[in-house]
Amino acid sequence: MTLRILFLSHNFYPDIGGIEVNSDILAHSFTEFGHDVHLLTWSKDPSNKKFSYSVIRNPNKRTLFKEHAWAELVFENNPSLRLAWPNLFFRKPSVIALNTWISRVNGKIGFQDRIKLLWLKRASKVIAVSDAIRKRCWPSAIVIANPYRSDEFRIIPEIKRTKEFVFLGRLVSDKGADHAIKALKQLILLRHEVNIVMDKFTLTIIGSGPEQKNLYKLIQDQQMEPYVKFTGPLSGENLVVCLNQHRFLLVPSLWEEPFGNVVLEAMACGCLPIVSDGGGLPTAVGEAGLKFRRGDINSLVSTIINVINNPELEHQLKIAAIPHLKKHYPEKVAAQYLNVIELAYNNNF
Incomplete structure (x- = not known):
């Protein structure tokens, strides 16, 4: 099965952070598995770095509607309402991954958090990156732990641990x-x-x-x-x-x-x-x-x-x-994500 996946990542390269890294790993891996991926983000990149998938930055409303019309499924790597709202009209299958807590820093649930929780109810399925997030934020979520860049982070035998x-x-x-x-x-x-x-x-x-x-x-x-x-x-x-x-x-x-x-x-x-x-x-x-x-x-x-x-x-x-x-190799984690995504597309939830 080949899907047109609209991948939403509020922040992305060149911004630095765990979600940004995970978005790149997953979008690339989805592409390697044969899917057509368009990634939408608000992050600007003056260097215009190229990726193995399409990256659309700082989209206007017309672009948002165009991309949602193109997609067969919407994947949000953390709730991204400003990028995802056109799906209220298109009603495409959606999967949302929770990368962090849905709460304020002090643990309280604010207005924005309540909106996100309502948005999660629309998702075909929710993924949590840890059991702690699942328990606190969305008990029915599927837990899929994060990948890491296994091609980059490795032991270099000639370096001594001094x-x-x-x-x-x-x-x-x-x-x-x-x-x-x-x-x-x-x-x-x-x-x-x-x-x-x-x-x-x-x-x-x-x-x-x-x-x-x-x-x-x-x-x-x-x-x-x-x-x-x-x-x-x-x-x-x-x-x-x-x-x-x-x-x-x-x-x-x-x-x-x-x-x-x-x-x-x-x-x-x-x-x-x-x-x-x-x-x-x-x-x-x-x-x-x-x-x-x-x-x-x-x-x-x-x-x-x-x-x-x-x-x-x-x-x-x-x-x-x-x-x-x-267990955290990109291809293994991506395969778990794609299993959820394909089931969501087939309306098996």
Whole structure:
């Protein structure tokens, strides 16, 4: 079966984020499976980068109606009402993927969220990227975990892992980079008391954001300058090389992450992920990493000490990463999406 799929992604390349990356992976994979894909987005791209599928940017009303008339099915990678509303008239089958929470930052349901929930009722089927999102937002959703760029994120054997910990993410308070710094400080203070088997105590922070100045001050106050390094934002091969130099990924998010693509990316580069237990992070890490109590620095420290002093545990987790990552290959995830999409088209729901 070949379908004309109208793929809606509110944001897209060159914008940076998990949804943007997933949109590219899925749209490309749908095309590889033989479908005709048109992607609509509000994101502008001065470079006019070409993709394996059609990308229509910043569409006007005429273009929106033209594309909806062309489509046999509408796929929204997260609710995209400003791009999707013409389907009220065309009534094409639709599938909506939930990539994040339908709520305000404080967890309350606002007016916009109520509109999105009403919109979801029109969908032929709803997909959630984690069980946490399914439970909170749409209990009848099908859970399909996110893919990662398996052609890009990989182990480079010739690179030696000379560094210990890496944090990857936007430097905002909810991401918990300060908890990573404080945990490292505790490890240094405890290294003789609990006989921590580690040559170097290092933390690399990859990313940028409004909390950067506060993190610099924290490092100075804790006298951690020799141990913590900021790289700024990294992407592409530079990011892959940096991850390959590290042993552990720390994801101490205070916010309940909807999923956590960085877990898969770092795991694919050979890092062992240690993540907070909120939201979709347990889904992302599976049985191939370690979880600690969200917001609890002592729990993070004890989890780190446990794996550092237990080489067999670290080895078992590295082995578990191989089948775990295979489940997130783009072609496997896309096949699950297309199964839902084709069933929706055939009106089997």
